[in-house]
Amino acid sequence: MTRGRVRIRVRYPEVDGMGVVHHSHYPVWFEVGRTELMRELGEPYAALEAAGLFMPVVEMGARYRVPVLYDEEVDVETRIDSVGGATVRFSYRVSRADAGVLAAEGFTVHASVGRDGAPVRMPAPLREKLRAASRSEGSR
Amino acid sequence: MTRGRVRIRVRYPEVDGMGVVHHSHYPVWFEVGRTELMRELGEPYAALEAAGLFMPVVEMGARYRVPVLYDEEVDVETRIDSVGGATVRFSYRVSRADAGVLAAEGFTVHASVGRDGAPVRMPAPLREKLRAASRSEGSR
Amino acid sequence: MTRGRVRIRVRYPEVDGMGVVHHSHYPVWFEVGRTELMRELGEPYAALEAAGLFMPVVEMGARYRVPVLYDEEVDVETRIDSVGGATVRFSYRVSRADAGVLAAEGFTVHASVGRDGAPVRMPAPLREKLRAASRSEGSR
Amino acid sequence: MTRGRVRIRVRYPEVDGMGVVHHSHYPVWFEVGRTELMRELGEPYAALEAAGLFMPVVEMGARYRVPVLYDEEVDVETRIDSVGGATVRFSYRVSRADAGVLAAEGFTVHASVGRDGAPVRMPAPLREKLRAASRSEGSR
Numbered sequence: 001m002t003r004g005r006v007r008i009r010v011r012y013p014e015v016d017g018m019g020v021v022h023h024s025h026y027p028v029w030f031e032v033g034r035t036e037l038m039r040e041l042g043e044p045y046a047a048l049e050a051a052g053l054f055m056p057v058v059e060m061g062a063r064y065r066v067p068v069l070y071d072e073e074v075d076v077e078t079r080i081d082s083v084g085g086a087t088v089r090f091s092y093r094v095s096r097a098d099a100g101v102l103a104a105e106g107f108t109v110h111a112s113v114g115r116d117g118a119p120v121r122m123p124a125p126l127r128e129k130l131r132a133a134s135r136s137e138g139s140r
Numbered sequence: 141m142t143r144g145r146v147r148i149r150v151r152y153p154e155v156d157g158m159g160v161v162h163h164s165h166y167p168v169w170f171e172v173g174r175t176e177l178m179r180e181l182g183e184p185y186a187a188l189e190a191a192g193l194f195m196p197v198v199e200m201g202a203r204y205r206v207p208v209l210y211d212e213e214v215d216v217e218t219r220i221d222s223v224g225g226a227t228v229r230f231s232y233r234v235s236r237a238d239a240g241v242l243a244a245e246g247f248t249v250h251a252s253v254g255r256d257g258a259p260v261r262m263p264a265p266l267r268e269k270l271r272a273a274s275r276s277e278g279s280r
Numbered sequence: 281m282t283r284g285r286v287r288i289r290v291r292y293p294e295v296d297g298m299g300v301v302h303h304s305h306y307p308v309w310f311e312v313g314r315t316e317l318m319r320e321l322g323e324p325y326a327a328l329e330a331a332g333l334f335m336p337v338v339e340m341g342a343r344y345r346v347p348v349l350y351d352e353e354v355d356v357e358t359r360i361d362s363v364g365g366a367t368v369r370f371s372y373r374v375s376r377a378d379a380g381v382l383a384a385e386g387f388t389v390h391a392s393v394g395r396d397g398a399p400v401r402m403p404a405p406l407r408e409k410l411r412a413a414s415r416s417e418g419s420r
Numbered sequence: 421m422t423r424g425r426v427r428i429r430v431r432y433p434e435v436d437g438m439g440v441v442h443h444s445h446y447p448v449w450f451e452v453g454r455t456e457l458m459r460e461l462g463e464p465y466a467a468l469e470a471a472g473l474f475m476p477v478v479e480m481g482a483r484y485r486v487p488v489l490y491d492e493e494v495d496v497e498t499r500i501d502s503v504g505g506a507t508v509r510f511s512y513r514v515s516r517a518d519a520g521v522l523a524a525e526g527f528t529v530h531a532s533v534g535r536d537g538a539p540v541r542m543p544a545p546l547r548e549k550l551r552a553a554s555r556s557e558g559s560r
Binding site for chain 1: 157158160163164165167168171189194196197198199200201202203204207248257
């Protein structure tokens, strides 16, 4: 099973008035994780867009466990949960890099669409790579 | 039933390379809606924080229906779904102001905590106002 | 002299760990002011882009005087300083709405470019409207 | 002369509707560069804040040369221009990592203040480290 892993250091403006990372920044980190996973699979997302395939988020969810502070580092681990003809579901775990404590977890569901926004099936080779990398292929 | 309603115009950097509002900005809009609802209830969130009560997001979810573009206006409608001793759940509907089309919907769950981050029960008057404003008090 | 004026309420994630609006958000507010000024002139920026004219920022500057806090309101006042064939300079004053205190001021310089990013002269009617609205046309 | 250098990969929401990084994100990258420079000097900014010293931006400027796209990498090079008793000026160069092309450059001026926002002189050891690292100490 493939699970992209990327380390991110918290930027100053990602922290809010409570002194902790604002919840709206985690979806951005999820996307960084997803981007790196796609690159590892040999299907960089920028190349998909250049070829006319877009994968907008149609659903998202997150649970926040432990706050993260300015200048701390987190590890984002991304997995592929399931792959349909024109849909993919990713899940994410964000852990504090020092102690390995789970800070947050979440998921996104994506549709594959063309330049005009209409749903299109993903090309078979892409679909196969995503499926091979999905959870169903292995266990932790 | 109280439902805060606030109009927001899309800012240029909220739109991404696909030309539509990036999904990570909707939680910020949800928060604008929540802030206005709390103000309408006579419990402005800034005053709660000044008094030592914080309400961080512990869970969040969103579904995206229709894209929203730069300079368009949206209406965010916020409701209170449920109120516990130290927890509140809000839900949100974001509609395009021109046509009333539902663009996205979502929810957030909040814990009430003190300055040290430890859970605290909300003061009874606050809890009562939130309950009185919640869905259970009325029908659509 | 035209000077767009728009009121903005500070959003929670615009505030950083110091408890004040992070300096990187002011350029976004400047852009909100600029957008409204262009709309007032009958040249909404979204329409210019739809017609193939883009005005990216090529230079920017800001001075920060007084902090602004969460949930405070600010007034952004935008002026046109000068207009060239393919360049415009705007300046901005951000004041706290309650007391009228100047919180920050800044400027942006824009090039006019086509879809391909190459410089193009602004259409004469646009240039004339901008000039008519510029400082040189009047005094305070 | 010390010049912090840090590589940053462009995130999806940093790109705007023109398909290029929005100008408001460069100040965030400048701050990432500044943070790393301070860490290299043995004066991590998070530790300064923990000790009660804050360094808010009081002036900022940027010039944009060449656009940067999604998923590209940039190198941010940070230098210290000048150091006063309660003020520091940094400058930044952002280059595209592939070709080394200068994409943007800028500067920030900071005041040193205490928890209450009142100006305070920087501790002598900090000031000395900053001066030793400043431009005046060396040549390229």
